[in-house]
Structure formats: structure tokens, C-alpha cells
Amino acid sequence: MIPASSVGPRILVLCRPYLGDQILSGPVFRNLRAWQPDAWIAAGVYPESAAPLAFFPEIDEVIHVPRRAERGRVHHVRDWIALLRRLRRERFDLVYDLMHTDRSSLATLATAAPFRVGFIPDRHRMRHRVYSHAAVWRPYREHTHTADLFLRSLEELGMPVRTRSIAVEVPAEAARAAAEHLRNVLPGRSGPLVPVHPGAGTPNRLWPAERFAAVCDDLQANLGAHVLLLGASPLDPGVRAIRSAMRTSPILLERPVGIGELAALLREASVFLGLDSGPAHLAAAVGTPAVVIFGAALPAQWAPLGEGHVVV
Structure with missing residues (x-):
């Protein structure tokens, strides 16, 4: 369980880059905001995949995660170093890695947040060292809906799940x-x-x-x-x-x-x-x-x- 605080926590959610996955991650943001109305919530995502996050008013900031080395490998490495340094400066309290890739694991570790939640596929047990709390995920044996899988990251920290709704408002x-x-x-x-x-x-x-x-x-x-x-x-x-x-x-x-x-x-x-x-x-x-x-x-x-x- 996360200890209570008089100051809203700083939260980072690393999101998958696909439209469907992002829609199904909506309940995560809603439950985070319901749990901590004063929290600062940031979403990390690839720049070309950021548009759907505009559906979620719970997000205070979108942080772009480098994906492609379009300007060359050297620039790509520099972009990643800049991101990792920024994540450390942001002093996040909680990080939820919904992306569960090697790169998102690196970004999660770079935050040095005291609470880091991620999913550990069967074949990646070494990632336990990255997260303070981790749920084993068996994608080919476990028939859990993806939205519920995302919400499991909240439950790992004892956070209540109050809504499963994916409804979005059209601007x-x-x-x-x-x-x-x-x-x-x-x-x-x-x-x-x-x-x-x-x-x-x-x-x-x-x-x-x-x-x-x-x-x-x-x-x-x-x-x-x-x-x-x-x-x-x-x-x-x-x-x-x-x-x-x-x-x-x-x-x-x-x-x-x-x-x-x-x-x-x-x-x-x-x-x-x-x-x-x-x-x-x-x-x-x-x-x-x-x-x-x-x-x-x-x-x-x-x-x-x-x-x-x-x-x-």
C-alpha cells in the first residue's frame, strides 16, 4: 500500500503506442485521478502515437519517448540520454510501465521512483530488478482482458479500482x-x-x-x-x-x-x-x-x- 501524503504524488504512466491499447488504458488514468485528485500525472509515449492521449483530461503532461533513429543513431542515443536525465530530474513518486518493453524498463529504472510497477512476461524474469512491484503476465496462457491487465498494475499497490469505463468525450x-x-x-x-x-x-x-x-x-x-x-x-x-x-x-x-x-x-x-x-x-x-x-x-x-x- 502506498503511504498517504498531504502532497499529490507525481505519477508517470508509460503507454503502449497503439490506439486500441491506449483506449483500454483510459481506466488507469481515471482511477489514478479518483485516487489522488491532486496528483501530477504524466504519460510517456512515442511522439507519433501521442494524439489519442488527448481523450484523457486526467493527463497533465505528455512526455515523448524516442522511438526511431530518423536523424541517425548518434542523435537517437543523445535523445535517449536526454530523456533518461529528464526522468530522473522529474522526481516521480510512482511509475506504471504499461509498455513492458526493454526500453520502457530502462526508462522506468531511470526515474529512481520509490514505486515502480510493471509486468513480467514469463521469459523476462530478470526485469524483477527493475520494478519495486511486478505482476507476472502469461499472454499465451492467461485470458485476462487487456483493460483488466492494465488495472492490475494499480492493484499491485493496493489502489482501489473504481471504474472500468473506457468512455471518451468527443471534442x-x-x-x-x-x-x-x-x-x-x-x-x-x-x-x-x-x-x-x-x-x-x-x-x-x-x-x-x-x-x-x-x-x-x-x-x-x-x-x-x-x-x-x-x-x-x-x-x-x-x-x-x-x-x-x-x-x-x-x-x-x-x-x-x-x-x-x-x-x-x-x-x-x-x-x-x-x-x-x-x-x-x-x-x-x-x-x-x-x-x-x-x-x-x-x-x-x-x-x-x-x-x-x-x-x-
Whole structure:
């Protein structure tokens, strides 16, 4: 148990870089703030993956963790040395390593925080020396949901878990931009809106384009739905393959959208259809029912949280 203090603790949470993981880490920030309203909470994450953290008002500061040696190896090493020195200067009281990589272990150790919590996969028992408190994690034998795994880091220090909610608020500006975008691509809309996201982080989670196309055609031809194909751009290979295989015409976004506008678009939908990926968790977080097609991953660990979702 963490000793009580009259001064709010300084807390660092090292976050995974993926959208779905970050949405599922939301309850960690909510419970930390509920436990210590006066705490200073920082989140450490790769710069290119920081945008979703804007959904969490509990975070006071985002610290960028170097990931790529884009300016060369020497600059990358210098960036890491600068980060490690900064982490030591910040004098954190608690560190939660949700990233559980060798680099995040190094960053955790560099803080010299008295309370350092991390997960120890079976094959990395040497990491016990990095953390003051550690939970053994068996990803291929333990079917714990990822959100509950993250919350276990709080329980390691005897902290109460008061909420498991992943709900996020859509910024008003993003909602206005999404509404205008929909008016442009689908003027006078009537009928349900069904965003379809065919992408996933790994090939073993993909679904054949022709099957997506058949479902999309059925939604539009027989149910009067408007299918909105989501991808990095209209030229996204997955989007192009589905369009080519469809008999009906899907809706396409006219430009790339940021994470806030994507959340707003998903909130406007009647249902989301996609694979085991970040947008499915974002849809669940804004209250939209999701139909999620799973490949190699375990639904017990990665299914969207909340009511009304369907896992296939």
C-alpha cells in the first residue's frame, strides 16, 4: 500500500503506442485521478502515437519517448540520454510501465521512483530488478482482458479500482468538423451510417476483401444503410480492394481525418464493422455498437468493452 501524503504524488504512466491499447488504458488514468485528485500525472509515449492521449483530461503532461533513429543513431542515443536525465530530474513518486518493453524498463529504472510497477512476461524474469512491484503476465496462457491487465498494475499497490469505463468525450470542434464532412460526402443522408474499417496491425488479423464487399453490398442493397469505408486514404489498399469487389458504391472520406474527427464520425454511426483494431475500441469508447471480426487474437483479451458489441 502506498503511504498517504498531504502532497499529490507525481505519477508517470508509460503507454503502449497503439490506439486500441491506449483506449483500454483510459481506466488507469481515471482511477489514478479518483485516487489522488491532486496528483501530477504524466504519460510517456512515442511522439507519433501521442494524439489519442488527448481523450484523457486526467493527463497533465505528455512526455515523448524516442522511438526511431530518423536523424541517425548518434542523435537517437543523445535523445535517449536526454530523456533518461529528464526522468530522473522529474522526481516521480510512482511509475506504471504499461509498455513492458526493454526500453520502457530502462526508462522506468531511470526515474529512481520509490514505486515502480510493471509486468513480467514469463521469459523476462530478470526485469524483477527493475520494478519495486511486478505482476507476472502469461499472454499465451492467461485470458485476462487487456483493460483488466492494465488495472492490475494499480492493484499491485493496493489502489482501489473504481471504474472500468473506457468512455471518451468527443471534442466539440472535432464534432463540428465531422458533421460538415458527412454533409459533404453524404448530403441529405437518410438511413443508418455504417463505418467499415478493413485494416489491422498484423496480417493474421485481416479478412478477405471480397467478404467485406459482400457484407457491404448487403447492408446497402437490402438494409438501406450507408457504408463509409475507412482507411488511411481512398487509395488505401484495403479500401481499394473492397471498392473493386463491391457491386454498390460505398462512401469515401474526402480527406484524412485526425483522431478526434474519427471519434466524432464513429459516434454518428448506427453500428461499426471492422477487425480487431484500434477503431473498434474507439467506436466502443464513443458508445457505438461494434461488430468485430477476430483472427489470431483472443477475444477474451481484446474484445471491445461495453454492451451491445458482437464478436465474430
